[in-house]
Amino acid sequence: MSVVQRKAMLKAEGFFPHKKNAKGTTIIYSRKHPTAKFVRVVIDSGIDSKTNKVVGKVGVKLCFVNRQKSWREVTTQVFTTNTGLVKTIKAQEAAEKFVKSCKHCKAKKFTAKSGNVVCANACWSTWGGKKKSQNTTKKTAQKIAAHAAQKGKAARQKKSQRVTPKNQRTYPLNKVVARSVNKKPKIKSQKIVAEILPGDLVTVEEVVKEKVTEDFTGKILGVVMSADNHGRVTTNWTANTSKVEEWLLPRDNNYRVEVSAYYRFKVLSRKAEWTVVA
Secondary structure, three states: OOHHHHHHHHHHOOOEEOOOOOOOOEEEEEEEOOOOOOEEEEEEEEEEOOOOOEOOOEEEEEEEEOOOOOEEEOOOOEEEOOOOHHHHHHHHHHHHHHOOEOOOOOOEEEEOOOOOEEEOOOOHHHHHHHHHHHHHHHHHHHHHHHHHHHHHHHHHHHHHOOOOOHHHOOOOOOOOOOOOOOOOOOOOOOEEEOOOOOOOEEEEEEEEOOEEEEEOOOOEEEEEEEEOOOOEEEEEEEEEOOOOOHHHOOOEOEEEOOOOOEEEEEEOOOOOOOEEOO
16 A cells, blocks of 8 residues: 555544654654543554655554643554554544543543553642641551550460470371272363454453353453464453453463363454364
């Protein structure tokens, strides 16, 4: 696709170019999010502003414009080809629902350079100091009282402990645990497979013995980037507000039935069923 075609596609989707790019030489486009206030859909066009040539893939992300007019990146930038641009834009717009909001000022939260997830408006700078000073005296008194109570309890326990003479001690008889003669036969686990394709909008569901025990729709969201012939799937997880660690998120289009819980893909953008193959 030529530069003219790529620019025409962005214009057709309602995007307008920025005058400058503070982080590089490529042309940046953006427009307002269709539903979220102060959120903008930002696109790195991959077109060099000096040579007017395509130098890379298109990057799509969401930014929140705070009170100081600074733009805070609230979703991970997803890179895509020209053919998947429209689908990636829709996926990033849907990911806005999974971005956490500040409970005080309702602004979106973002990951700061320190690695902490904080309010885009930095609203704690106005109320945090006052709240801390009010609670300092109370917390100090509570700590002193708790320390005194713990010290008194330890003294009482030490006083009440008595050592039983060795000739008066009793010991339980040795217990013999009978081993089961009949061993349960091993059950051959079944292999379950689903068709996971690049571009799929996916979430996660927890299963135990093929039974879905928890659905994470609304908490976890990702876009499938690639899937090879061996069943390995590469996913760009754009949102995760659950307690599921990143290393537990699914990476294959197949799994074996086990007794313990397992996390598998759930395709949102189309119908994809899990079936037993072996």
